[in-house]
Amino acid sequence: MSVSQGAHDPASAEEEAAIAGTGLLPRIAGRFGKTLFSLFVTLFGLLLVTFAIARLVPLDPALAVVGPRATQAQYEAARKEMGLDQPIPVQFVNYLSDVVRGDFGRSNLTSRPVIDDVRDAFPATLELATLATLLGVLLGVPAGVVSAVNQGRWPDHVLRVVGLLGYSMPVFWLGLIALLIFYGQLGWVGGPGQLDVSYELSYELDVTAYTGSILIDSALSGAWDVFANALTHIALPVFVLGYFSLAYISRMTRSFMLEQLGQEYVTAARVKGVPEGRVIWVHALGNAMVPLITVIALSYAALLEGSVLTETVFAWPGLGLYITQALFAADLNAVLGGTVVIGVAFIVLNLLSDLLYTVVDPRAR
Amino acid sequence: MTDEPLLEVENLRVRFETSRGVTEAVRGVSFQVGRERVGIVGESGSGKSMTGRSILRLIRPPGVATADRLMFSGIDLQALSERRMRAMRGRRIAMVMQDPKYSLNPVMRIGSQLVEALKVHERISKSKARERALQMLADVQIRDPERVLSAYPHELSGGMGQRVMIAMMLIPSPDLLIADEPTSALDVTVQLEVLRILDGLVKDRGMGLIFISHDLRLVSTFCDRVLVMYLGKIVEEIDASRLQDAEHPYTRGLLECLPAIGGSHEPLKVLKRDEAWA
Structure with a gap:
């Protein structure tokens, strides 16, 4: 008896030290x-x-x-x-x-300080990328989970084909076709640009520029007609970009979930009698979220810098369009200013995903 | 009471049908377990773990488990709906798994995992559940249950983790516990202590225990009866106390390939295997 007790002591001293050191905030x-x-x-x-x-x-x-x-x-x-x-x-x-x-020099193209141009263009890009990522996460994560749970059966096949299409269709082509059908033929949504021409005046008059984002500013100013119109304009580009992001996120979710579903703690949860839904969405997804955060942050960052094609097709006055036009006009100050802003956005996103990591994964604290 | 067996298994088979053909992991196993300690011994791949998991109906596709009879205290487990089966899992039959490093959810606090085991089976208030969890941790001789309750699995050592695992599986007081290599992943010094705790709890609560292990000596000192499995079949069933009289050449082989302190200095015998035994 005393032997086993003695043998156990060093291990538990270590454990207690480990447990005692859980000062979360300082860490x-x-x-x-x-x-x-x-x-x-x-x-x-x-x-x-x-x-x-x-x-x-x-x-x-x-x-x-x-x-x-x-x-x-x-x-x-x-x-x-x-x-x-x-x-x-x-x-x-x-x-x-x-x-x-904050002085990036003057743009030759617009004759304005580059920082002012960027201040105008960045919110438009941010708005687009954020909504697209939101769509990608809200649909992509569940799609990936359903795919993994039904691995090799028809829901998996259907979702994978849908994802593959999103992956392989060029964004500009999808954008043009979507414009042709939903704007040109059906007239369900607004066309290129952020607002109808007829709303631009009321935007100038009724909306205070709190943030530079049309959706947020018009909502804050209570200009709901402008808000609704802006929504019909952003719908298509968000759908096109979001589809791309959804394809990527669902693919990664599927593979992370497959990995987690094969783990022993999942079997242990089933042994306890935990309902299958909870096993999947709480136990397995809770662990799959850890690598997923990086994937989501990367895809968000990619949308921030890489929506040039979408912005061109939809005449969206964002940063991608601005930099591309500056590039063609050899407007170096503008290109560099835009590049630095995107770089900073990348760094900030990295920082955020690092912080989220510590929230989701206790081992990272 | 002890006359009627807790678990009856007849002609249990587990098959894996893959594109490369069919593999039979368990090939017609029959045994009974009462409120006693039964050991299942065999080398890796002998089908002992699959036998344990098929009792809980937790063989995942492409694996398929079938049996002529799979009765648990008068209930036909094979006839139960998935919902009713889930109510059996944890509540009536539980399983302690090999390595707490993998069998505890790494992103969930120990307390939540213990309380969850209780809450899926009973309506119980948060504070009551917490109380039971603390009591259970004390039962597996964890010295500072309060702190362990709010700890994460990676903050525990292997021995502590396995005691938490035992606590988690015993908290709804099941009637039958399957222990699948519960000490194989632990340091030798901690193994005995964990076994002692497990043994004490099984005895006190009058549960049935199926102890799965590759370690024949360990099983024989710890169990009442031993089933020796080879290539998916039970080749010998024997009382643990009579193990030295085992007749089957495979069991004898397992015994003879263990070194003895103070024994002869001849080379150990090589384990003989013969497919014809299975």
């Missing part, structure tokens, strides 16, 4: 601090890269400003004004201090 705070540090390093790297690109591309920003018919003196003056005559490290420091103050 999350420590993690947060570390993440914050890596965030700054990443941000610095991002700025370094964008700066390098700006100096490496065979485009002369000074020439772009003064035009091809300027005299040598005018050109030199422009160069001096833009700081391009300074040594490269000095230029980088200047760039950094400008960016920190």
